[in-house]
């Protein structure tokens with residue numbers, strides 16, 4: 001990795017939760033030349049702007065962590081924007097990276113690429129074996145196209161141009177920089193806000209939607225960034241040993257899942273809320289279990305480092321200092 005420290009590394013989406021964690025990780029490892037642009041400075045859906053940026057800056061490596069991201073409500077309300085903007089961002093960045101001689105690129109996808117009824121834990125070979133969850137199908141289709149674009153460029157331009165574009169599929173992420181919006185946030189930031197407010201109000205009870213029994217997996221975002229940098233720097237023979245040219249993506253999970261009830265207790269503990277936690281089974285539960293098979297990444301030599309309660313404490317600190 002040391003020979004890479006002076007390479008010019010473009011992190012697309014550096015103000016987002018994942019992109020900012022990738023920048024933190026690269027800086028902590030001593031990378032000297034990290035290139036960033038805000039959305040206002042460079043709209044990645046704009047082909048001409050992206051072409052000019054790559055032609056001018058000529059980065060050596062690219063982390064593609066820019067995307068239009070949102071929860072069920074946003075995905076359901078703006079499906080056109082989700083498919084258009086994500087396809088445009090990734091087509092522009094991947095193609096201009098190729099045209100401008102970038103050999104190494106890492107594309108960030110999501111576990112929603114897998115079929116709704118994929119066997120658990122979800123392994124990489126579940127891709128394209130069944131119907132997707134309808135609420136985020138447009139987003140997932142864009143992400144699948146991103147994986148296939150990287151693979152297709154590797155297959156066509158790998159030998160001739162040295163192109164080596166890789167993809168990682170994170171499980172649910174949490175950590176600093178998360179969105180704590182009262183209505184639009186994911187489960188961990190939503191629970192952090194609710195337990196924090198209950199603690200301040202000395203509330204004797206927090207009611208959680210559903211039965212508390214569904215199982216979910218959560219990975220701390222700095223672990224995700226560490227995995228991204230790890231996968232980017234794997235030598236090609238090692239990477240090839242665990243992937244196939246037409247099935248090259250790599251799951252990034254925590255390794256264990258927890259019930260929503262266990263998660264709620266862990267959040268309460270991290271925050272110091274001592275009241276009761278109860279459940280409202282009249283509200284929907286969602287899928288009984290969503291869990292990634294991270295065996296491929298584990299065999300390549302990476303496992304998660306940040307335990308759930310520790311990650312929750314760090315995230316709570318981020319929440320109260322915002």
Ligand SMILES: NC(=O)c1ccc[n+]([C@@H]2O[C@H](COP(=O)([O-])OP(=O)(O)OC[C@H]3O[C@@H](n4cnc5c(N)ncnc54)[C@H](OP(=O)(O)O)[C@@H]3O)[C@@H](O)[C@H]2O)c1
Pocket residue numbers: 012013014015016017018019038039040042043044045064065066067068069085089108109110111169170171172173174
């Ligand atoms: N968070 C999770 O739990 C999770 C789980 C699995 C996978 N992922 C993946 O990880 C990646 C990053 O997610 P995240 O959670 O870090 O999202 P995020 O916090 O919303 O960050 C995305 C970033 O991309 C930027 N962006 C979006 N559209 C852009 C455009 N047209 N031009 C320039 N910049 C643009 C955003 O800027 P603005 O805010 O200014 O628009 C934002 O800084 C995504 O590919 C996502 O699918 C995330």
